[in-house]
Amino acid sequence: MRKIWVVAAREFNVAVRSKAFLISLVSMPIFMVGSLVVQMLIKQNEDKSDQKYAVIDRSSSGAYAKVLESAAARRNESQLVDPKTGNPVQSAYRIEIVPPASGDAATDEQRLALSDRVRKGELEGFLEIGPDLAKASEGSLPVLDGRRRPINVENDRAAVKFQTDTPLKDEFPNWAVSVLHAVVMQQKSSAAGITPQLIEDALRPVPLVVTRLTKRDPQTGAIQAAKSENRALSLLLPMGLSLLMFMMILVSTTPLLNSVLEEKTARIAEVLLGSVTPFQLMMGKLLGMLGVSLISVALYLGGVYFAAVRYGFADSIPTSLIVWFLVFQSLGVLMFGSLFIAIGAASNDAKDSQSLITPVMLLATIPFFVMVSVIEKPNGGLATGMSFFPFASPSIMVMRLAVPPGIPTWQPWAATALVVATSIACVWAGSRVFRVGLLMQGKSANFAQMLKWVING
Amino acid sequence: MPAVEIHEVTKTFGSHTAVDDLSLEVPEGTIYGFIGPNGSGKTTTLRMIMRIFHPDRGRIRVLDQDATDTGAADDAVAYLPEERGLYRQMKVRDVLRFYARIKGMTDPDPEIDRWLGRMGLEAWADKKVQALSKGMSQKVQFIATVITRPKLVLLDEPFSGLDPVNGEVLREAVLSLRQEGTTVIFSTHDMSVAEKMCDAIFMIYKGKKVLNGTLEQIQDSYGEDTVRVRLAGESASSLNGLPGVNRVSDFGRYQELQLDRGTDSQAVLAALMERGEVRHFELSRPSLLDIFVRIAGADSYENQPEDSHA
Numbered sequence: 001m002r003k004i005w006v007v008a009a010r011e012f013n014v015a016v017r018s019k020a021f022l023i024s025l026v027s028m029p030i031f032m033v034g035s036l037v038v039q040m041l042i043k044q045n046e047d048k049s050d051q052k053y054a055v056i057d058r059s060s061s062g063a064y065a066k067v068l069e070s071a072a073a074r075r076n077e078s079q080l081v082d083p084k085t086g087n088p089v090q091s092a093y094r095i096e097i098v099p100p101a102s103g104d105a106a107t108d109e110q111r112l113a114l115s116d117r118v119r120k121g122e123l124e125g126f127l128e129i130g131p132d133l134a135k136a137s138e139g140s141l142p143v144l145d146g147r148r149r150p151i152n153v154e155n156d157r158a159a160v161k162f163q164t165d166t167p168l169k170d171e172f173p174n175w176a177v178s179v180l181h182a183v184v185m186q187q188k189s190s191a192a193g194i195t196p197q198l199i200e201d202a203l204r205p206v207p208l209v210v211t212r213l214t215k216r217d218p219q220t221g222a223i224q225a226a227k228s229e230n231r232a233l234s235l236l237l238p239m240g241l242s243l244l245m246f247m248m249i250l251v252s253t254t255p256l257l258n259s260v261l262e263e264k265t266a267r268i269a270e271v272l273l274g275s276v277t278p279f280q281l282m283m284g285k286l287l288g289m290l291g292v293s294l295i296s297v298a299l300y301l302g303g304v305y306f307a308a309v310r311y312g313f314a315d316s317i318p319t320s321l322i323v324w325f326l327v328f329q330s331l332g333v334l335m336f337g338s339l340f341i342a343i344g345a346a347s348n349d350a351k352d353s354q355s356l357i358t359p360v361m362l363l364a365t366i367p368f369f370v371m372v373s374v375i376e377k378p379n380g381g382l383a384t385g386m387s388f389f390p391f392a393s394p395s396i397m398v399m400r401l402a403v404p405p406g407i408p409t410w411q412p413w414a415a416t417a418l419v420v421a422t423s424i425a426c427v428w429a430g431s432r433v434f435r436v437g438l439l440m441q442g443k444s445a446n447f448a449q450m451l452k453w454v455i456n457g
Numbered sequence: 458m459p460a461v462e463i464h465e466v467t468k469t470f471g472s473h474t475a476v477d478d479l480s481l482e483v484p485e486g487t488i489y490g491f492i493g494p495n496g497s498g499k500t501t502t503l504r505m506i507m508r509i510f511h512p513d514r515g516r517i518r519v520l521d522q523d524a525t526d527t528g529a530a531d532d533a534v535a536y537l538p539e540e541r542g543l544y545r546q547m548k549v550r551d552v553l554r555f556y557a558r559i560k561g562m563t564d565p566d567p568e569i570d571r572w573l574g575r576m577g578l579e580a581w582a583d584k585k586v587q588a589l590s591k592g593m594s595q596k597v598q599f600i601a602t603v604i605t606r607p608k609l610v611l612l613d614e615p616f617s618g619l620d621p622v623n624g625e626v627l628r629e630a631v632l633s634l635r636q637e638g639t640t641v642i643f644s645t646h647d648m649s650v651a652e653k654m655c656d657a658i659f660m661i662y663k664g665k666k667v668l669n670g671t672l673e674q675i676q677d678s679y680g681e682d683t684v685r686v687r688l689a690g691e692s693a694s695s696l697n698g699l700p701g702v703n704r705v706s707d708f709g710r711y712q713e714l715q716l717d718r719g720t721d722s723q724a725v726l727a728a729l730m731e732r733g734e735v736r737h738f739e740l741s742r743p744s745l746l747d748i749f750v751r752i753a754g755a756d757s758y759e760n761q762p763e764d765s766h767a
Contacts, residue, residue, distance in 0.1 A: 003529070006558045014547065268542030271601070274507045275536075275559045277529045439509065 003276045007284025008291065015255050015292045024251050025296055029303070048080075048088040053172060054096045054114050054126035062099075064129045064180055069095045071179045093172060098126070111163065118165055125164030127176055132157040134187050212404070233313055238375050238402035241325055242367055242395040244300060249332045249364060249394075252293035253340040256285055257353060260344030260434075269438040278435035282427065286337045293333050297326065321401050324412055328394035328419070335391065335423040336364060338430035345437035346445040346453075356447070367395035378403040388415055390422035429454045458521055460485045460609050460640035461506055466515030468501055475501040476512070477664035483642060483657075488635050490655035491644035492745075494753045498664045499644045500539060503611050506642070507536045520608055532561040535607035539614045539644075541598045545587040549578070549597055552586055556601035565604060572600040576626060592623040599627060603634060610634060612643035616650060628654065648746035658745065660752065667752050676742040683747065684714040684722060686729060687737035699728050706747070711737060713747065 015021050057065035076092040101110040114126045135158050160180060162173040189199050211226035263269045272281055301322060308317055339360050347353035366386070367374075374383040378400040384407075387396040393415045400407050436453040437445060445453070461483040468476040476498045483489045491499050504510045506519055508530045517524045520531055530536070543552055550569060557565030573579050576596045586594060595618065603610060615631065616624050631654065634641055645651050651658055652672055660668035668675050686696075687710065696705050696712055701720030706713040716725065722740055729735050743751070 002561070003559055006555070010555050014544075018546075262544070263542070266542050266545060267538065267540035268544060270504075270509065270538040270540065271536065271542050271556070271598075272559070273509045274530055274534075274538070275532070275556075277527065280529065439504075 003280045004284040004287065007272075007276065007281055008288035011256075011259065011285050011288025012291045014259070015289065016295065018255075020255070021292065025299065028247060028251075029300070044087075048091050050092045050094050051124045051172065052094040052096060052122065053176075054098045054117070054123050055129065055176075056098050056100050056110070056114075056126065057129045058100045058131040059129060059133055060131070064133060064183065065095070065097045067183050068127075068176055068179055069097060075175075090171075093175070096123075115163060118163070124166070124169075124172065125162055127173065128161040128163075129180065130157045130159045130161070133160070133180065134158075134184055234404060235375065237317065238399040239371065240304075241321075241402050242371065242399045244297070245325070245329050245332060245395050245398060246364065246367070248293045248297055248329055249336050251296065252289045252333050253337045255292075256289050256337050257340040257344040257357070258350070259285065260341050260438075261347065261350055261353060264345060264438055265349065273438065278438065279431045282338065282341055282431045282434050285341060286334055286427065289337055290330055290333050293329065294326070297329060301325075321398070324401050325398050327416060328398055331416070331419045331423050332394035335394075335419065335426050336360065338423070338426040342430035342433035342437070342450065345434040346440075346450050347437075359447075363391040366392040367399065370396070371399065374399050375403055379407060384411070387411070388418060390419050393419050458485060459483055459518075460487075460520060461642070462516075462518040463502070463506075464516045464518075466505065466512040466517060468498075468505060468510060468512050474664050476505070476661075479515075479661070479664070479666055481659060481666065481669065483640060485640050486635065486638055487656040488631070488641045488643070488654055490651040490658045491642060491661065492646075492648065492651055492658060492668075492749060493644075493661040497753075498661045500613055502661065503536070503613055503642070503644065506530075506611060507534065532605065533608040535560070535602045535605065535610050537598060537602040537610070537612045537615055539617075541595055543586045543594055543598060543601070546585060548583050548585055549573075549589070550582045552597065553601055553604060557604045560605040560607075562605045568604050568606075569600070572604060575630070576600060592619055595619060596623060596627070599630065603630070603639075606637070607639065609640045610642070612641065614645060615643055616645065616647060648744065648749055652745045660749065662753055668748065672745065675745070675748065679743050679748060681740050681742055682716045682718070683741050683743045684716060684725060685711050685737065685739040685741055686714060686735065687711045688729065688732065689734040689736050696729075696732070699725060701725060713744075715743070715747070715751075 055065045055068055057063075072093040072095045080088055080090060080092055082089050098110070098114070101107050114123065117123045118125055160173075160177055162176075164173075185199060186196050189196055210231075214226045215224050216222070217224050263272065276284070305317070340357070343353055343356045343360065347356060366389070370382060370386050370392075373380065374386070374396055377383055383396065383400055386392050387400055389396075397412050397415045401412060432454045433445075433450045437450075459482040461481070463479055463481040466476060466479045467474065479498075479502065481502075491502065493499050501510060505512055505517060506524065508519075508524050508528060511526060515525075520533055522531060524530070544555075547555070553569045553572075554565050557568070562568070569582075570579075573582055576599075578593060578596060578600075581589060581593065581597075586597070589597065599612075599615065602612070612631070615627060619627060628650075631641055631643070643655075655672070657671050658668060658675060659666065670678075688696075696702075696714065699705075699714065701717050701724065702714045703717050704715040706715070714725065716722065726735070726738055729738070
């Protein structure tokens with residue numbers, strides 16, 4: 001045991017004193033916060049110059065294009081700058097009304113000409129308003145469950161068609177359609193003898209307020225008002241925790257791989273194995289790195305907790321969740337760490353280790369593939385099943401624990417038992433690969449050989 | 458009580474038998490030389506004594522403890538592998554502290570200072586290992602091996618790649634270990650070092666013990682079958698084809714003739730006198746190098762390949 005501590009202490013000291021550790025410790029929050037800041041800056045500084053669109057109105061009156069033109073003019077006057085700061089917030093729309101060509105051939109010619117202008121950059125895109133906009137459309141009728149019928153609007157005379165080179169930039173067509181929709185609605189309602197006001201009232205959605213459960217205060221006995229749901233936090237907490245767990249496993253296991261590789265390639269292993277057993281050496285390394293990861297987590301969680309207390313959402317983070325996080329994160333480091341150590345011992349150089357790492361990294365990223373469905377349905381079949389798959393268990397259990405209302409108490413315990421068993425198996429198998437691989441020079445092993453070493457010792 | 462007892466030990470790697478039914482006793486307080494061409498099983502034997510490898514058959518006892526099965530070597534046994542290994546990013550002092558502590562030493566600093574001083578490395582104590590020259594890091598590695606005052610030290614090629622000055626420093630350090638009662642086993646390719654330093658010599662060839670004993674015992678078993686001659690103004694080629702001479706080795710200033718069994722040395726002298734003016738004629742026992750070459754063949758000594766497996 002003493003020898004394990006000596007190895008662990010060296011591993012810990014070297015890792016904590018290394019520049020890489022400091023850099024990753026500092027850079028992770030900077031990176032996370034930084035990416036948010038960068039996104040905001042990009043949003044602020046995106047191009048707010050005028051955007052020019054052509055509009056072809058095929059309706060008999062040609063009135064829709066004019067409506068759009070005047071709506072754009074109103075919008076350009078009132079909504080382009082932030083009223084508080086005076087900074088520009090969005091681009092002005094400039095509408096160019098193009099009279100429709102007659103005849104199919106001429107129409108196609110016109111579309112080509114306008115498309116060429118878009119290609120040259122004179123226009124952002126062009127909008128064609130169908131001739132029968134006010135009539136019932138063949139498709140696009142909302143049905144009751146909110147989905148739209150599959151439709152072919154290609155030749156729909158009631159449709160609005162927008163052609164552009166940048167189809168993902170859909171602010172303008174969405175704006176134009178909402179303007180046109182309002183006009184059509186007015187026309188149809190007045191034709192039916194209903195006032196637009198009535199339609200507006202009828203379409204106003206019923207408000208929805210989501211709160212947590214009502215509780216009785218254990219001291220005063222009074223019934224407490226239910227807390228309103230903080231949706232952002234409910235989403236961020238499980239996502240943040242599982243991301244943190246993934247980063248911690250990554251940050252602590254990669255140095256393990258490198259230190260084993262160093263010991264192997266610099267022939268330190270033979271000196272060490274003259275003094276300690278392979279198992280002691282491996283456990284020492286694992287414990288040293290576990291210490292490093294726990295230090296980092298303590299710093300991060302401390303920071304989050306400080307922020308939580310300061311901004312008053314501390315009671316949204318239950319203590320038990322933090323304890324479970326630490327338990328699962330420790331087990332995750334041991335489990336993946338032993339796999340990385342085995343790989344380091346089996347490879348001949350850093351390049352060879354890459355191909356062996358990939359499958360293990362895939363195991364580590366499983367939680368991200370199922371993250372969305374786990375957060376939506378933490379007690380669903382997929383979430384429950386995946387949280388008992390040992391390699392995904394740490395992240396997914398913590399995710400499920402972090403989503404209200406939580407999960408049956410036996411589940412994290414059962415998962416812990418499973419992960420402990422898997423970790424022990426990994427450490428055992430890893431130490432056997434480690435023992436054989438560490439002194440093997442010249443060529444890297446593949447998984448089949450590693451398996452043979454595990455079985456034969 | 459012997460420091461190391463190896464009893465009928467066999468170790469195979471796949472289909473290759475690295476050590477074949479080997480028995481050996483290394484008495485306490487001796488300097489024991491292990492010689493043999495590369496790939497003959499020296500390092501495998503050393504690693505089995507260190508319990509890094511475990512024998513397939515047979516028993517090994519080290520310092521009166523069973524060392525056959527799993528478990529790390531006793532803290533009183535130290536090992537300097539042929540391939541030197543030090544953490545390049547660590548400071549010299551930290552590396553030495555680590556190696557000392559892993560062997561159970563609680564306060565290694567005074568010993569570290571003593572040894573660094575003795576090896577002339579005081580100024581490098583707080584430098585990183587990667588800043589050291591090859592000779593310096595070899596000395597640091599030696600300190601790491603002996604810092605805990607082990608009872609048994611195994612040195613695999615301790616002098617290879619050292620310049621004469623550093624080689625002499627290490628040689629003195631090894632001799633002083635014996636004076637303190639330490640048992641030293643070292644493997645070497647340098648037969649003159651083995652002849653000069655070792656109380657006993659053990660040669661392994663193709664996994665089998667071929668020589669074992671003191672230099673005198675080994676040489677006696679070969680008898681006085683070697684003649685050293687110097688002829689005035691003659692080259693070695695003029696000695697070819699002498700009757701009763703098995704082999705001629707040219708050492709520049711003199712030539713060594715190996716006589717067939719039963720050859721009369723006076724007849725050889727007479728034949729030599731016919732060929733030229735004999736300046737020097739000496740009957741002697743074969744040198745260790747000569748014996749080595751006779752067993753393993755000249756190629757195995759002169760074309761030592763880089764260490765292959767085990």
